[in-house]
Amino acid sequence: MKKRYAGWILASPATIAIGLFLILPVAATIASTFGDEKGLLAPYYAFFNSGFRRGVLWRTLEISLATTAISLVVGFLTAYVVAKSPGRLKSILIIAAVFPLLTGVVVRSFAFLILLGKNGILNNFLVGVGITDQPFSMLYTQGAVIAAMVYLFVPLMILTLVGVLENIPEDVVQASASLGASPAATFRQVIFPLAVPGLIVGAVLVFTGSFTSYATPQLVGGERQMVMGTLMYQRAMVSFDWVGASTIAAIMVVITISVVLAMSRIARRLNPMAT
Amino acid sequence: MTTRTHPLLILFTVLVYIFLAGPLIIVFGASVSDTTYLTFPPQGLSLRWFENIFEISAFRRTIVTSLELAFLATGLALLIGIPAAYALNRYRIQLPTWLSTVFVLPILVPEIVFGFSLLKSVAVGASAPIFLALLIGHTLIVLPYCVRVISASLASFDFSVEEAAISLGSPPVKTFFTIVLPNVRSGVIAAFILAFITSINDVSTSLFLTGPGVSTLPIQILAHVEQFFDPTIASVSVLLMLLTIMVMAIVERTLGLTFLAK
Amino acid sequence: MTLPLTIENLTAHYGTTRVLEDLSLSVGAGELVSLLGASGCGKTTTLRLVAGFLEPTAGTIRLGGKDLTKLPAYKRDIGLVFQNYALFPHLSVLDNVAFGLKQRGVAAAEREKRARQMLDRVGLAQLAERLPGALSGGQKQRVALARALVIEPPLLMFDEPLSNLDAKLRVDMRVEIRQLQRANGTTSVYVTHDQEEAFSISDRVAIMNAGRIMQFDTPEVLYQRPANAFVARFVGFENLIPMRVSRRTGAEVTAEAPGGVALQFSQDKFGPIPDDFVLATRPDGLAVTSDPNVEGLPATLGLRTYLGRAYQYQCETEAGALIANGQLSPPLDIGAGAKLVPVPDQCCVLKPEHP
Numbered sequence: 001m002k003k004r005y006a007g008w009i010l011a012s013p014a015t016i017a018i019g020l021f022l023i024l025p026v027a028a029t030i031a032s033t034f035g036d037e038k039g040l041l042a043p044y045y046a047f048f049n050s051g052f053r054r055g056v057l058w059r060t061l062e063i064s065l066a067t068t069a070i071s072l073v074v075g076f077l078t079a080y081v082v083a084k085s086p087g088r089l090k091s092i093l094i095i096a097a098v099f100p101l102l103t104g105v106v107v108r109s110f111a112f113l114i115l116l117g118k119n120g121i122l123n124n125f126l127v128g129v130g131i132t133d134q135p136f137s138m139l140y141t142q143g144a145v146i147a148a149m150v151y152l153f154v155p156l157m158i159l160t161l162v163g164v165l166e167n168i169p170e171d172v173v174q175a176s177a178s179l180g181a182s183p184a185a186t187f188r189q190v191i192f193p194l195a196v197p198g199l200i201v202g203a204v205l206v207f208t209g210s211f212t213s214y215a216t217p218q219l220v221g222g223e224r225q226m227v228m229g230t231l232m233y234q235r236a237m238v239s240f241d242w243v244g245a246s247t248i249a250a251i252m253v254v255i256t257i258s259v260v261l262a263m264s265r266i267a268r269r270l271n272p273m274a275t
Numbered sequence: 276m277t278t279r280t281h282p283l284l285i286l287f288t289v290l291v292y293i294f295l296a297g298p299l300i301i302v303f304g305a306s307v308s309d310t311t312y313l314t315f316p317p318q319g320l321s322l323r324w325f326e327n328i329f330e331i332s333a334f335r336r337t338i339v340t341s342l343e344l345a346f347l348a349t350g351l352a353l354l355i356g357i358p359a360a361y362a363l364n365r366y367r368i369q370l371p372t373w374l375s376t377v378f379v380l381p382i383l384v385p386e387i388v389f390g391f392s393l394l395k396s397v398a399v400g401a402s403a404p405i406f407l408a409l410l411i412g413h414t415l416i417v418l419p420y421c422v423r424v425i426s427a428s429l430a431s432f433d434f435s436v437e438e439a440a441i442s443l444g445s446p447p448v449k450t451f452f453t454i455v456l457p458n459v460r461s462g463v464i465a466a467f468i469l470a471f472i473t474s475i476n477d478v479s480t481s482l483f484l485t486g487p488g489v490s491t492l493p494i495q496i497l498a499h500v501e502q503f504f505d506p507t508i509a510s511v512s513v514l515l516m517l518l519t520i521m522v523m524a525i526v527e528r529t530l531g532l533t534f535l536a537k
Numbered sequence: 538m539t540l541p542l543t544i545e546n547l548t549a550h551y552g553t554t555r556v557l558e559d560l561s562l563s564v565g566a567g568e569l570v571s572l573l574g575a576s577g578c579g580k581t582t583t584l585r586l587v588a589g590f591l592e593p594t595a596g597t598i599r600l601g602g603k604d605l606t607k608l609p610a611y612k613r614d615i616g617l618v619f620q621n622y623a624l625f626p627h628l629s630v631l632d633n634v635a636f637g638l639k640q641r642g643v644a645a646a647e648r649e650k651r652a653r654q655m656l657d658r659v660g661l662a663q664l665a666e667r668l669p670g671a672l673s674g675g676q677k678q679r680v681a682l683a684r685a686l687v688i689e690p691p692l693l694m695f696d697e698p699l700s701n702l703d704a705k706l707r708v709d710m711r712v713e714i715r716q717l718q719r720a721n722g723t724t725s726v727y728v729t730h731d732q733e734e735a736f737s738i739s740d741r742v743a744i745m746n747a748g749r750i751m752q753f754d755t756p757e758v759l760y761q762r763p764a765n766a767f768v769a770r771f772v773g774f775e776n777l778i779p780m781r782v783s784r785r786t787g788a789e790v791t792a793e794a795p796g797g798v799a800l801q802f803s804q805d806k807f808g809p810i811p812d813d814f815v816l817a818t819r820p821d822g823l824a825v826t827s828d829p830n831v832e833g834l835p836a837t838l839g840l841r842t843y844l845g846r847a848y849q850y851q852c853e854t855e856a857g858a859l860i861a862n863g864q865l866s867p868p869l870d871i872g873a874g875a876k877l878v879p880v881p882d883q884c885c886v887l888k889p890e891h892p
Contacts, residue, residue: 007366011374014359014418018377021411025392026384032395074291081280081288093292095523100295102519104476106493107512110500111298114305114313114509121301121315155295171623174590177610178617179637179688186611189636193627212385215478215497229387233482236391246395249388256385 030250033243043247053231057251060227063142063217064210067149071206072199074150075157080191082158083165094162097155105152109216112148113139116220145221152216153206160205164198165191200267208256228252299516306509313506324506325514334511337495340406344491345474348413349421352470353463356421361455363422364429378422381415386479389416394483405489412480417470424469428462429455461530468522475518539722540601540691541566542587547596549582556582558748560596569718569725571735574745580728582748584694587726589613600692611640616685616723620697622677624669630656630680631665637688655687656680658717675706679713686717693718693725699734711738732772736760744768766815766890774817778834778856778879779889782812792816796855798834800879807886815887822883825850825863826876833876834859841871852877 036042047053082093100108115121116138126132138144168191176186214229221227226234228248236245301315309319328334363375381389390412398408432455440450456463481491490498492511500508542564549557557579564570572580585591587598589610598605605613624633631652638648656662659679669677678698685693695714699707715738718725729735735742736756743753744767752759752768763769766777780800784791788804792814804810826833836852836859843849847862850869854877861877869875 004369007362007369010358010362010366011370013355014422015374015377017355017415018380018418021393021397022381022384022389022415025396026388028396028400029388029392077284078288078291081284084280093288096292096295099519099523100299102472102522103299103516104493105478106476106496107302107515108298110496110508110512111302113500114315115298115301117313117504151294151298154291158291169621169623171619171621172625174588174610175617175619175623175684176625176636177590178588178613178615179684180611180614180640181636182611182640185640189639190625190627194625208385212387212479214387214482215493218497219500229479232387232391236394236483242395245391249385249391252385253388257383260383 026249026253029246030253033247033250036243043243044251046244047247047251053248056226056228056231059142059225060211060229063145063149063225063227064207066146067153067210068203068207070146070150071153071157072203074154075161075202076195076199078154079158079161079165080187083162094159097158097162101155101159105213105215106219108152109148109219112144112151112216113219116144116147139220140222140224142221142225145217145225145227148216148220149210149213152213153209156205156209157202160202161195161198164195164201167198168194197267197270200263200270204260204263207259211259212252212256302509302512303516305506306513308506308509311505313504313509324510327507328510328514331499331507333490333495333499334492334507337490337492340409340489341475341492344406344409344413345471347410348417348474349467349470351410351414352418352421353467356418356466357425357456357463360422360425360429361451363426364432365434378419381419386416386477387482390480390483393480398484405484405486409481409484409489409491412484413474413477416477416480417473420469420473421466424466425459425462428459428465432458464529465526468526472519472522475515539566539724541568542692542724542726543597543599544583544587545597545599547583547586547593547598549579549586549591549593556748557586557593560748560750562743562750562753564724564726565740566724567722568740569715569727569738571727571729571739571742572745573729573732573735573742575730578745579748580730580745581696583745584696584726584728587692588615588617588694614688614690614692616688616690616693618678618681618685618693618695618698620700622669622674622681622701624677624680624684626669628668629665630661630667630669630672633669633680634684634687637684641688651687652683655683658686659683659713674702675710678702678710682714682717686721686723689721691724693723695725695727695729697729698727700729700731707734714738744771762885763817763887766817766887769817769885769887773819774822774885775820776816776818776823776859776861777887778816778818778859780814780816782810782814794834794856796835798832800832802881802886806881807884810886811888813889815889816879816884817887818879818884820849820860820862821847822880823859823861824878824880825852825861825869826878827869827873828876829874831876831878833878836861836875836877838869838871838873838875841868850875 033043034040039045082090082097085093117123122138123136127134172194173186173190176190181189212229213227214233217225217227218230221230228251232245232248232252235241235248304315304317305313306324307320307322308314308317309321309323359378362370363378393408393412397403397411398405436458437450437454440454441447445453476493477491478493478497481494485491485494492515496508496511544560544562547557547560548555560579560583562570562583572583574580582591586593587605589605589608593606596606625636628636631649634652634655635648638651643651653662653665656665659682661676661679661683664672664676669680672680681698698714699710702710711734727735727738736759739756741753741755742759743750744759745751746767752764759768760772763772763774769777778794780792780794782790782792783799790802790804790810791799792802792810793799794816802810834854834856836854839851839853841848841850844862848868849860849862852859852861852875859877863869
């Protein structure tokens with residue numbers, strides 16, 4: 001009898017904590033958006049009827065999709081080189097990717113801020129070299145936010161994909177060569193297809209991370225590049241429109257969870273190593 | 276492999292790493308500049324912006340709060356996370372599969388939504404003290420790391436070793452501490468470090484749970500940047516990077532740096 | 538198409554450790570040669586050098602008239618069968634087999650036809666659309682074999698292909714491999730640590746140790762006339778007794794074992810016998826007798842184990858610990874004295890290891 005409940009007893013404190021402090025509050029937030037006196041879905045009508053808010057959602061999707069696409073390409077090529085490097089160099093390259101990852105979002109966003117600012121280092125450099133004679137602000141543009149997000153998420157992508165590439169058995173790659181496939185053909189026909197499930201995992205991590213981010217768009221994009229995260233903060237803490245903020249929260253939850261579920265289903269179907 | 280990497284690909288990788296390291300090097304340079312504005316390369320050499328951190332009381336207070344939070348939240352998360360991870364591995368057959376999904380939820384739910392929900396339900400709804408709400412928030416965001424990392428360690432632990440100890444007369448609870456825990460030591464250290472760093476750096480969850488009285492260091496940095504654009508922030512950033520280096524050094528000492536590569 | 542493989546003076550290093558030393562080996566066209574040895578003996582290194590996955594520090598590898606030494610792996614045209622099968626997990630069985638044909642620019646319809654024919658030959662035609670993950674170990678190995686054979690390579694190489702299969706399947710598969718190899722007449726190099734497997738499948742076997750070939754010959758010669766103590770021990774000559782010649786009369790030689798026992802040898806049978814030599818026997822080649830009048834090595838019998846067809850005795854002698862199988866009934870007592878008599882038909886004469 002004691003044995004039968006041991007698992008439950010040990011797992012219960014953490015399970016209860018998650019239920020009580022995560023599931024319930026988030027459910028309450030989502031629930032608060034329904035059953036407004038103006039109608040069941042009134043807050044959502046309000047959100048999607050506002051051109052500005054629709055614009056924010058659209059911009060956020062654009063930024064996170066662009067960030068994901070760029071990070072995928074940059075991360076995959078870099079991870080390929082890292083995974084192929086000899087032992088010692090490989091650990092140095094991996095550590096060099098871990099360091100930024102362990103350094104917080106705020107510090108790294110701030111670093112990008114001083115790189116891009118009007119008196120920023122990039123401007124001084126451009127003026128100094130004579131590419132432009134007027135310093136111009138690169139801050140508060142969509143491009144700046146995307147660049148900062150790519151900067152933020154590339155290390156994560158590199159580390160995820162190095163792991164994926166290292167899981168591809170060496171003898172499978174050798175088998176390909178022994179059958180006459182050139183390195184380029186092996187890359188296209190063997191390595192890339194085997195990395196696709198990992199690419200999907202990386203893409204999900206980057207997409208959800210950038211879609212729900214706050215600090216980076218706040219610092220680098222400001223009010224001009226408002227995204228879902230900063231809009232939600234503004235609704236909640238500046239306008240005290242908690243229903244509006246909860247609506248944004250609910251939309252974020254629905255989008256992230258559907259992306260995660262859809263992609264993990266695709267990844268599972270594409271993963272030949274799972275069987 | 277005998278095939279060589281294309282030179283263009285190598286050049287590309289070098290550029291990526293410059294892109295990754297560059298901004299952090301600039302922050303480091305700007306932090307020791309003797310100017311009142313942020314500049315790189317540094318003009319003059321001074322540590323006065325580091326001193327300045329500690330002259331601003333908001334930084335002094337938030338550094339303490341952040342450290343307290345990180346230690347307490349990590350400790351609490353390990354306290355409830357280790358038994359959970361153990362249960363999920365040892366009693367896998369008895370427990371329903373959805374239970375392990377529950378432990379992924381804190382990662383699945385956007386942190387910023389979680390923070391806002393805690394504000395509504397716990398801080399305002401239950402009028403809990405801000406620090407308590409922060410502690411709950413941080414404990415929950417680091418909990419999945421603890422459960423996952425320790426589960427990974429336990430997955431490679433052979434539970435028949437535990438049964439052997441029990442058959443030799445060691446009581447189950449004692450066996451857990453003398454046999455199981457020492458064998459997943461590296462997992463516990465890794466979980467501690469990951470959780471600690473995650474807590475110290477957290478913005479999105481803390482964002483809604485801080486007020487004029489209590490705040491965390493990253494939130495204070497955000498607030499400071501919006502008002503002043505001086506090298507103090509660069510200095511604080513350098514302090515946080517030093518913390519990262521310290522953590523990596525601890526990992527290297529205890530687990531070897533290859534551990535980070537996993 | 539089938540070509541001879543010639544390896545000359547091959548030397549290889551891992552970092553600063555030398556793993557292969559001045560190795561030369563010729564495999565005739567259509568011949569199956571095994572490289573046999575314990576792990577770390579250099580057999581797999583040799584295979585990987587020939588395949589082009591490692592670069593030698595010195596030496597040449599030639600296939601027919603063509604020098605392969607500097608050629609990248611994908612241009613060598615060698616069929617490889619890997620220990621872990623190394624099937625492409627994302628491709629169907631059919632696409633796995635057709636992969637090499639695709640690299641050679643064979644049109645889609647033609648390569649499907651040839652891949653299906655090859656799958657038919659290995660008995661897997663009905664599994665063509667499956668993914669490798671859904672196959673058993675034996676089926677995977679057949680796919681790997683089909684994949685290597687379908688490109689009709691002038692050289693086939695096997696890297697411990699059966700070591701992940703269970704005992705029964707191993708025997709079936711090695712017969713199958715041998716039949717396919719014979720039918721195609723493809724020159725083959727087969728790496729294994731399993732002596733029975735190597736001897737049963739090969740035309741010739743190279744026994745390797747510490748990066749060198751100790752002996753390269755037919756299984757029959759290796760089994761009956763090992764050239765040195767290493768090979769002798771490897772093929773089961775567990776008793777090595779140092780001997781010294783005391784008298785020569787014509788072809789007859791009298792030699793003494795430690796402890797002063799004299800034994801007779803005929804050079805007609807053993808070939809020229811040097812003054813110092815080592816007499817090697819298997820446990821079956823040492824008769825055990827309790828008759829004190831027989832001339833033989835005096836021994837004290839230690840542990841006795843029952844083998845079914847005989848009793849095996851661990852014996853203490855002046856020549857050291859020896860193992861003898863006595864077909865005796867009733868069994869001899871442990872601790873008793875006995876005589877060990879080498880059976881001439883089952884002995885061989887070796888040069889001493891340290892001359």
